[in-house]
Amino acid sequence: MSDLLHAFGLPPLHDPERIIEGDKNLTHASRIDGITGRPITPLKSGPDTASETLSEALYGEPVQLITEAPGWWHIVSIIDGYMGWVSESAIADYEFLPTHRVTAPLTHVYSEPDLKSEPELILPMGAFVSLPGLEENGFAETALEGWIYKKHLTPVGSADPAEAPVSIAEQFIGSPYLWGGRSKLGIDCSGLVQVSLAHAGFRVLRDTGPQFRSLGRLLGPEEKPVRGDLAFFPGHVGWMIDGVHLLHANATHMSVTIDPVSEVTCWVQKDLERKGKTTPPFSGFRRLD
Template identity: 30%
Template structure:
């Protein structure tokens, strides 16, 4: 087993090397086009991701490589806690998406806008377009920009205006503000990026920007976070949903309107009152 880091903006994690379909080629390419891939899929095609995709990894995110086969690597993602594996979320990614861990640095910062350009120098050429939730180690500051460590011994610059310190305190308003950046974004099974989110992916990725290592899946979030009585839930807390005798299958942020959430495939991220069906399956609440 070895440590590595994601060296592309977004790497989608698959159940096996055989899981991707022909239409998924943009996501598995050596230089993936996740934005183009997401735009290419209609609802039926997105439904076909169930049982194929698991989660997504963001630029410079560390992974443990367990094995390699035919250009694919079996990995676990320690930044995405999971009951499936004590070392992190498991799955498969193209080996071309892996590089060496960034050089040691300090003061982790997160991209807190939907997308941001990683620059070769302050105000200079764009090297990559990075997603919300990407966490990087800062190296120095100059004239409104921060230099960050990147995989394979490199570095780049990000405008301070797109960044948030992981150590900065946050409250309910900040959680909801960050979630609302994606109102109208189409649901993507396994999504943790600005190009598509699922219900627990929204919670996990917002948590990452706030410096929190939140479990990846809704049932693990319900089991791990501080549970509170449902009637005591306040905006910024979490609602969890399950059917009789089944594990938690859905999560959303409590909001003034009702719930801010990524609903399901075929729908978009929305802030709406709880429907009767949702109320009938509301089983728990937690403090985020």
């Protein structure tokens, strides 16, 4: 498994509290049985298209098969240990190990190395692709029998940890909110945190609660938030872009927006009151030192 993860350019999963061992949605993977063969594949709570979407797997991400049902696979995503049901047809053999990942929010796979040629597929940030090595007009040929603009790709494992994840997250401003989403076409709050950290070379857990427990350190009451800190609320998270404003995927606007953290706290407070909960509306700031 470690050799295969190295081939995918994946660092160890950041889980200092060993959350994966006690979370019902997560499990350790021991092998790779295939890759996701569609640009975006929903991970469902059951073998039914009408069941809740828990998360998403992006093109080329490695998975392990847990069990089967007619037309469905119960899989674990090697990326973050998340389990879910996917259509059997969404999983492909990994005939070629990936050489590159998509770094643009979205990129087209063209039929020819020409921007005027027909786009055949659209891939999200984080998708894995294999490049045989042929380049022409700034495009790279892929094992998909199509061409991708080379500047939208980076070799696997070559992410720069110094690149600010919050700057990556800013590229998603205006993206529609989507429960369980992990792409520019639709994303949720913890998905935005995970995807932007992945772009900077970090492999982290997918949901808000585990992220709060595992990422960085909690700021003390005398410490002021700065750009790049994470702000956590019950069931919600976002990036601070300065000492006041939060960049987050939210259901209030159904979009990725920037809002004063004080306003977001009020939204959460009202939602908690509506649900009859007495939980504090703000959990704290965490800094990725």
